[in-house]
Amino acid sequence: MDIRISCIGSGNMGGALMRGAAKITGGKNITFTDADTAKAETLARDLGASVLRDNSEAARYGDYIFLAVKPQILPGVLKEIAPVLRERFDAGNPGIVVSMAAGFTIGAILSELANPGQPAVRMMPNTPALIARGVIAYTPSQGVPDTALARLNEILSETGIVDRVPEEYLDGVTALSGSGPAFTYMFIEALAEGGVRAGLPRELALKHAAQTVLGAAAMVQETGRTPEELTAMVASPGGTTLAGIGALEKGGFTDTAAAAVDAAFRRAGELGRRE
Numbered sequence: 001m002d003i004r005i006s007c008i009g010s011g012n013m014g015g016a017l018m019r020g021a022a023k024i025t026g027g028k029n030i031t032f033t034d035a036d037t038a039k040a041e042t043l044a045r046d047l048g049a050s051v052l053r054d055n056s057e058a059a060r061y062g063d064y065i066f067l068a069v070k071p072q073i074l075p076g077v078l079k080e081i082a083p084v085l086r087e088r089f090d091a092g093n094p095g096i097v098v099s100m101a102a103g104f105t106i107g108a109i110l111s112e113l114a115n116p117g118q119p120a121v122r123m124m125p126n127t128p129a130l131i132a133r134g135v136i137a138y139t140p141s142q143g144v145p146d147t148a149l150a151r152l153n154e155i156l157s158e159t160g161i162v163d164r165v166p167e168e169y170l171d172g173v174t175a176l177s178g179s180g181p182a183f184t185y186m187f188i189e190a191l192a193e194g195g196v197r198a199g200l201p202r203e204l205a206l207k208h209a210a211q212t213v214l215g216a217a218a219m220v221q222e223t224g225r226t227p228e229e230l231t232a233m234v235a236s237p238g239g240t241t242l243a244g245i246g247a248l249e250k251g252g253f254t255d256t257a258a259a260a261v262d263a264a265f266r267r268a269g270e271l272g273r274r275e
């Protein structure tokens with residue numbers, strides 16, 4: 001695919017997404033910048049991509065300009081690249097800004113850029129994008145052409161499933177699938193810890209815990225049955241599973257997991273208000 005991509009920020013998410021993008025655009029059409037140039041260089045070397053001198057150059061280069069910096073850094077980066085984006089916009093060749101910053105709204109992006117017409121996409125990925133098992137949801141601003149959106153969709157699909165959603169869903173997506181991998185790792189660790197307490201070697205316990213979560217998730221996706229139906233397939237009357245479910249319920253498992261998503265959701269809102 002003959003398109004040019006700039007990635008400002010060469011950390012976890014920028015790296016994961018560009019690894020997927022490189023599969024269809026080729027590394028040579030991808031450029032990186034970072035506060036730490038060595039980090040950008042390592043990633044670029046890995047993907048056959050290149051490094052640009054600064055973020056303004058990145059804004060000039062890309063058909064898509066991915067902003068993969070922390071939300072607290074984003075306003076400064078937007079101010080830095082605003083003049084180049086404005087020039088491109090006025091020349092009728094606007095790059096499309098693609099932000100993944102938690103909580104940071106399209107309105108806030110356009111306002112920092114001082115250009116309500118700037119084409120922009122707000123998205124929320126997650127780290128399993130690194131192994132093409134990610135979840136991405138996105139919302140475009142007005143003025144992103146359908147063809148550009150279709151190409152972006154194609155690129156992002158290399159990293160996992162992609163859904164276009166209304167912007168008001170994005171803080172919830174951030175909380176569930178954006179932060180969710182970390183909650184799931186905690187559950188895997190907790191299962192493994194239980195296995196160790198039941199006498200299993202830690203390495204075996206962790207391996208089996210991870211495969212169990214993977215297998216259970218695939219059952220939800222591939223059988224079309226509800227988690228409740230699938231639970232019924234596991235739990236025999238008077239058996240081991242019901243004993244375990246009782247312990248989970250006693251510990252407030254469902255409420256606690258839901259509260260984790262709710263806390264993340266509220267934090268996304270706070271980041272959006274930029275206190």
Ligand SMILES: NC(=O)C1=CN([C@@H]2O[C@H](COP(=O)(O)OP(=O)(O)OC[C@H]3O[C@@H](n4cnc5c(N)ncnc54)[C@H](OP(=O)(O)O)[C@@H]3O)[C@@H](O)[C@H]2O)C=CC1
Pocket residue numbers: 008009010011012013014033034035036039055067068069070071073077100101102124125126127178179
């Ligand atoms: N990690 C995740 O699971 C997810 C993250 N996100 C979002 O992705 C964004 C990036 O997060 P993540 O990849 O985890 O963060 P990282 O810290 O891994 O990467 C951000 C990179 O940006 C660099 N950076 C800092 N300032 C600048 C600058 N002025 N110009 C260019 N680069 C700069 C940082 O360098 P240095 O470290 O030297 O400061 C760092 O290498 C965030 O907005 C986050 O909300 C979204 C979904 C999931």
Ligand SMILES: O=C(O)[C@@H]1CCC=N1
Pocket residue numbers: 102174178179
């Ligand atoms: O923790 C964070 O703020 C980011 C957003 C979603 C996952 N990581």
